[in-house]
Amino acid sequence: MRAMVAPKKLAKGTLVMVGVVLDRSTPESFxxxxxxxxxLKFVLDCHLVAGDFDYFLKIRVGDMEDFNRIHGEQLIALPGVRQTRTFFVMKEVVDNAPLEF
Structure with a gap:
């Protein structure tokens, strides 16, 4: 069971997507x-992906300053991280849509 909570009510109204590239592509580094x-509690989703990044993260933060702190103190300090690219979401058009059969 999951509760749907309005992110702004928790002062987490800013949605950020982060592409992560690791320094090595080995099973151990992954x-x-x-x-x-x-x-990390602020990471909502983490997906191993094909393409320009190794992982794509979905993160909720309070604001850009909050993300800047988290990025500098925690994200780039994660083991094996060589590079990150950050995308601030301007508008959530479809989020957590139900899976239909």
């Missing part, structure tokens, strides 16, 4: 990163 990212 596993180490995944164990570390799973402990």
């Amino acid at each position: 596993a180490t990163f995944e164990q570390a990212i799973a402990k």
Whole structure:
């Protein structure tokens, strides 16, 4: 069971997507990163992806200043992180839509 909570009510109204590139593409580096990212409460989703990034993160923060602090203190300090690219969401058009069969 999951509760739907309005992010702004929790002072987490800013949605940020972050592409992460690791310094090595090995099973060990992926596993180490995944164990570390799973402990971060501000990360809503973490997906291993194909393409320009190794992982794509969905993060909720209070504002840009909040993200800047988190980025500098925690994200770039994660094991194996070589590069991040940040995308601030301007408008949530479809979010968490139900899966239909």
